[in-house]
Amino acid sequence: MKELLNDDTGQLYLIENFDSNKDREVDNWFNVDSLYQDTIKLFGKEYLQPRLLRFEGDTDVSYIYSRKKYTTESWSAVSLEIRSQLKRYLDVEFNSVLINLYRDGSDSMGLHADNEPELGNCPTIASVSYGAEREIIFKENNGDRKLRVLLPHGSLLIMKGRLQHCWKHEIRKTKKPLQPRVNFTFRFINI
């Protein structure tokens, strides 16, 4: 386990070989039709989000993310399997997962923090990645620090402590020709 940050602004750990099942075939996991391209409203105008997504979890869970309310789809087999692996590894309960599919290097996620009130104070968020390696960039809110972290296939990134309150993160577009990447971000949402 690599410790990338551990101070009063949060904790960040990377486990590069978290999922040893390297044969996971991203394409076979779900019917890609069950992932959709959502819209986002910026300055009163609607834009398509540059990635596909699916929000899964326990019934009754809903999540306001990027100012939109998501209700859960039922758990897919692969998400349940990863969640059990996380439970054994971290001993943390998660009741939902946001699945993001980045089709190629032109898909991205803008700078944000997972700091919605329903995540509570100092949430632990577990982010598992498969497929193309992408870089996640963290920027400190009240400081100049920047952390750049490569997320290889099968890796687990753990965000803890005050990280979501003191830092923001993003996945930038790249011109490199890239295969798809799927990211599973597990959260516990208070209902």
Ligand SMILES: O=C(O)CCC(=O)C(=O)O
């Ligand atoms: O794709 C990633 O690794 C980041 C996902 C993320 O930031 C999120 O789901 O909030």
